[in-house]
Amino acid sequence: MIWDTLFAQDANFLTRRAKKEPPSAGGWNIFCTNWISADALSPAVNAGIAGGGEKGWFGWSSSAELEKMRMDWIRTADPAKRKQLAEQIHVVAFDEVPYVTWGQYVQPSIYRKTVRGVLQFPATLLWNVWMEG
DSSP states (O other): OHHHHHHHHHHHHHHHHTOOSOGGGTOOSOOOOOOOGGGGSSTTTOGGGOOBGGGSSTTOOBOHHHHHHHHHHHHOOOHHHHHHHHHHHHHHHHHHOSSOOOOOOOOOOOOOTTEEOOOOOSSOOOTTOEEOO
């Protein structure tokens, strides 16, 4: 069945993604993934700019400078300071290139006229949804 094949490929990818060896030894050097906008909305949740090394997102980007600015952004409540930190994070991230964005897309959604309660959210939520008569 096609799902068994897809699952086997995903399981292989998930196992291989965690290996740090070169591709010739069963590791990897690049993979394609995607996030919804909420996953990259702020320095607090954007795994791509986290500089936590071994404790971070696959790829293990290690940047003490990025990680310090990210933590400072999380800890401050001052909007002006957060804006300044976000700008500095962008400068360092563009210099260090912890990941590469290949593009953006919008997934359109349509519903029958009888579907009600659809919540506007960056991911599909089936909460609060019902059909009239």
